[in-house]
Amino acid sequence: MSEIDHLGIAVKSLAQAKKFYEQLGLKPMPDETVEAEQVRLSMVPVGESRIELLEPLSADSPIGKFLAKRGEGLHHVALHVDDLSGTVERLKASGTRLISDEIKVGAGGHLYVFVHPSSAGGVLLELVEDPPEGV
Numbered sequence: 609m610s611e612i613d614h615l616g617i618a619v620k621s622l623a624q625a626k627k628f629y630e631q632l633g634l635k636p637m638p639d640e641t642v643e644a645e646q647v648r649l650s651m652v653p654v655g656e657s658r659i660e661l662l663e664p665l666s667a668d669s670p671i672g673k674f675l676a677k678r679g680e681g682l683h684h685v686a687l688h689v690d691d692l693s694g695t696v697e698r699l700k701a702s703g704t705r706l707i708s709d710e711i712k713v714g715a716g717g718h719l720y721v722f723v724h725p726s727s728a729g730g731v732l733l734e735l736v737e738d739p740p741e742g743v
């Protein structure tokens with residue numbers, strides 16, 4: 609079953625963005641740093657789903673470049689899938705363009721890939737699978 613796992617929002621200041629969501633009565637999780645993506649992030653639980661606030665650690669990181677080009681705003685939509693490797697195989701077989709061919713391990717041990725906007729109706733789409741049981 610797919611569901612929306614989270615919405616990724618690029619922000620200049622994680623601290624400021626968290627304050628805003630706190631005013632809405634939401635409770636941002638502690639910050640995490642993902643060195644490989646040069647990003648600091650905070651997940652904000654919203655019911656069963658989450659908002660992912662993304663602050664760049666450097667100007668030439670993916671989020672840094674996005675901010676320079678587009679300013680703050682919605683960066684990607686993340687769908688939860690049960691079988692990521694099977695899904696990626698199906699997408700590749702149908703000629704879908706992925707940002708990277710390899711499945712990556714992200715914050716909290718989650719597995720993820722990004723589908724290029726040119727294959728997803730102009731939206732950067734992240735596909736996420738839970739970490740393997742017992743990890």
Ligand code: ZN
Binds near residue numbers: 615616660684686734
């Ligand atoms: Zn994300």
